[in-house]
Amino acid sequence: MVGGRLEVEGLTKRFGGFTALNGVSLDVKSGERFGLIGPNGSGKTTLINCVSGALSTDGGRIRFEGRDITAIPAHQRTRLGVVRSFQIPKPFISMTVLENLVIPLEYAAGARAERADCAAEAMDILRTIGLESKAHTRPAGLTQIEMRKLELARAMAAKPKLLISDEAMAGLSSGEVDDILTILFRLNERGITIIMIEHIMRAVMRFSERIIVLDAGEPIAEGTPNEIVRNSAVEKAYLGE
Amino acid sequence: MFSWDLLANAVVAGVLLGGFYAAVSLGVSLTFGLLDVVNIAHPAFVILGSYAAYAMNSSFGLDPILTGMLLTPLFYVLGAAVYQVYYASFERRGEESLRGLVFFFGLLFIIEVSLSLTYGVDYRLVEAPYIGKSIELGGVGVAVRLLVPFAVGLAMTLALHLFLSRTFYGRAIKAVSQDRLALRLMGANPVRIKTIAFGIGIAAASLSGALLVTIAPVVPSTDRDYIGRVFAIAVLGGLGSIGGTLVAAIILGVAESLMATFFGPSWSLAVSFGILLLALAVRPTGLFGR
């Protein structure tokens, strides 16, 4: 019963005259840990914005669990199970940490159940992620790592089948990176497909089963971490000619 | 009733008006466009400038526009002081936009009322040798009353543009909203930079106030006619784009003038705002926005 398969076919996105994505295709299998890397400006964030629905596409198809989701709005994709976290955390600042989780529970998880149930469930999630002591503080009072955890916890509350984690570890210490990785591994064990966009190579290499490398809006390499490390095209893209 | 002569005259009148509109809107372009401070009281400062010019003109017979220029340092200081209050009360605490807006609304009232308590509510006009005269330029009659403000508006636009692109402080002001890192590398204190920019914005407002009183009579509540216009121009031009402000101001001026000449002047303002609505719907960042 594991879901979460994402198929992207010939995805194209232009901003004015600039082509940010040029016919990108990828196929993320159910339950897979998938890495997406590439130098700055290579189109990673544009790609996930298109997949999550924040941006419209100029060509190509996006299928989730066999269903074409290219044209449906972002919140409906979330309800189907495509959930993303943000590179720069965007918490709901006027709400407590707990209330932050109630929103996706109510809206995305489809329950729209009594509020009390949502709160209990939100507390469960906070516990698994280690934020329960902060349940009643506002996000403004959180440290950076706590903020990242909140971002992940909120994504979890949306009951994802596919979680897209956008640079969840940027700026963290190596111990904190391990913390986040542990959480992501645990989520994956529960059957959640995960796409990780990351600059910290150590983390991506350790986490991903398969990696795709984007450069200038086009995939230049795809394979296991080991294959990617040895790929000369990748090296060129990162280090220049 | 169409004639080429009329068209040429309408376009020229519109361009002149546009130059004046640009002068009034420059400050907003600076404070709103580059500093993200929604100074809705900007037109009130414009009227304050008008009254300053009026006071000097009626008591000492000084030329209103000259007075406007002489008084800019005073208004610069005033603007800097207002920004300090704004910064201490809002920006430092974050979440400034909505409450900052109300702050400036309050300021607008205070300025308006202080003016009417001091000068009463009579219409105030100034005298200058060029009011009521016009010159002929190749078949097109140009009112000097509008030509002078146009020239000053143009000069202000040019000066501000040069200041922003050529000087240290100017570049720092541009960096303050877009590129914090660059600002830090320049070794500039953002609050200080913003204070300077806001002071310049208010100084520009006061000078444009002197232009306004040269063109038309003012009362303390005249500012309300300009709230919509100045923000429309700043937005239409693309926030923070000084050249864009001038272009947008001229578009609005010409639109108003053409409407007034050929169709019903009644609709000129609505057409201007219609253009704005359309522009916002099609291109929310304005004509020259980033």
Place this chain on the structure above:
Amino acid sequence: MRPWGRWSPLRAVAAVLGTAFALSSVGSATAQSAKPIKIGLGMALTGGLSANGKPALLAMQIWRDDINKRGGLLDRPVELIYYDDQTNPATVPGIYTKLLDVDQVNFVVSGYGTNLIAPLLPIVMERKLTLMGVLGLANNEKYKYPNYFQIQPSGPDPEANWAMGFFEIAGKLNPRPQTIALVGADAEYPRHAIDGARELVKTFGFKTVYDKSYPPSTVDYTPIARAIKAANPDIVFVASYPPDSVGMVRAAREVGLQPKLFGGGMVGLQYTSVMTSMGPMLNGIVNYDFWAPERTMMFPGIEEFFKEYQARAEKAGVDPLGYYLPPYAYAAVQILGRAIEATKSLDQQTVADYIRKTEFRTIVGKVKFGPNGEWAKSRVLMIQYQNIEGRLVEQFKGPGRKVVLYPEEFKSGNLIYPYSAAQR
């Protein structure tokens, strides 16, 4: 958790009502032992019309002081109770109900301006009061309320009579003008004036070559003036408010718009501050007015009034000469006072009946009201600005600058014709 969470809409509304109740007791503590006769009004002391509202109020205060110096009305002192209507019609119902129910005034007079009289009339009608209107145009045409009297000398058919003088003058010119341009602001008064002028155009058989309106916030009037010039009319009739009056005059001059007759219904040119700033630019304009310091207009009492007014004007921060509205505001309360004295009554109907059938001698001359409460005979003056030199205020105090051309019985000089001849 949330202190307001337990609040219910009930308590909130209860709070609203409570405060509102508290309101009703405000201001009722002005009872006096001498039992004064109270006259109440709302007046535009702030907002768009305050430039006229404030002088009008000062004039009424002068009347009150005059009356009280003479021992009051019916041996009782007169008290004026006034509130600021902020030039906002929405405040009028509240203000007058307060005056009538809380302050218990004996009579009300209107504030300044058509817009502020309009919402007052239904209140007055409901309570069958007598109302002296202070400068409103055609307010009673829809209601035909018998106890309403308007001191503005518009005449029995206010809209049409308003510009009558201008057209009478135009009609008598030789050679007779053929074409006319009508232009006015998108606002209440200019629309009335233009509507009236349109009727007169038909009556006098002119040909309309331009008929447009503009928004009051227009900045540049040269395109309008130019469009009118392109239509090449013999006569230009302008109905405007102060800022656009100034704008139109300047623009006309700048684009060389030189019809044979220019003016008509421009509000604002009568103001001292505008006259001194515009100076010679006014020469030649033929415009409506209510009073001018010409020998034909020296009604008994008016000089004393201006002496007093001008002495107090600076302190009150109002128009220093006060030739436009103030004498009429004074006359309005003067008539009310005379009627009270003559009937020895404070009964609304008795006073109204007396006002309706009597001809009053006031500081603005003889006033007799017609059936709709307007002056039985129109006396809107048409004046021409002549021989203005420089910008000194003193020249406007003497005759010869604002020459009365119409009506015939008040005529004090001759038209300089055409417009350009007076400009030089």
Place this chain on the structure above:
Amino acid sequence: MVRTGGGLLVSLAVIVGGILLASLRVNLYFYFAGYVVLQYVVVATAWNILGGYAGYVNFGTSAFFALGAYTAIFLIEAFRAPLPVLILAGGLVSGLLGLGIGYLTLRLKGVFFSIATLALSVVLQTLIMNWDYVGGAKGVTVIRPGSPLFGNWVRLLFTVMVGLAVAAVTVAWIIERSWVGRGLRALRDSEEAAECMGVPTLRLKLFATTISGFLLGVAGAPFPYYVTYVEPSSAFNLDYAVNALAMPMIGGTTTWIGPVIGAVLLGTAQQVATVTISSELNLLIVGVVLVAFVVLAPEGIVGLVRRPRGR
């Protein structure tokens, strides 16, 4: 559901109370002043549903109010329609305009949205100015039909406004407590994050702009019968826009009670000042109070009350 049911019961009780109040022979002035204050309760509450809950600042409040008033005038002139029809129609037309500006939020955020509403207000005012059927720039005198309920129009209008205020506050109260309110709050904090967390942001925004517009129109619909004379510059008065913004700011924008407190305080203060100070000082006080409040009490009175209790 129990709480909501209880709230509705309370609302009904208030309306009945209002009717009783109107049948009392209290000084008429009280009803006039009360009407204005209650009208501001509706206006401030309506503004706050969009501005406070969803974070979209509407500068064109006067346009919605005036549209309600002019819809009523049109229906009076054309059909002599009864008051309930006027209120409903005024609300619907303004609600429709609200729906329209809701679609603007697709492309315009923050101050751009605010400026667009301001522009809309100018365009609408020009249209009304030139529409002679409803009086155009000249304004229109509205003659009230004879003998209404309670034997007096003012009492009737007051009672109606009590009902409308209760209705508006109840609507705000229900929204705030429901999933809609939480969704709006999420999108106010971060529209992008809200959408990604499954909140149908566009639909919620359309809902908020429509309800807000509807209530503003409802507040404006009885206005013609209140003043009996309406002209564009007073119906589109900037005061409505300023007060709609200032009252919730003074009271507090995050809860339904904030706009109510703000409207009652500022509205009453303005009413009292009108008949006591009666000069420019009146406006000056409004300005000073506004500045003082936003500087010293950032979260309004609600915030002031809440703060000492801690969190």
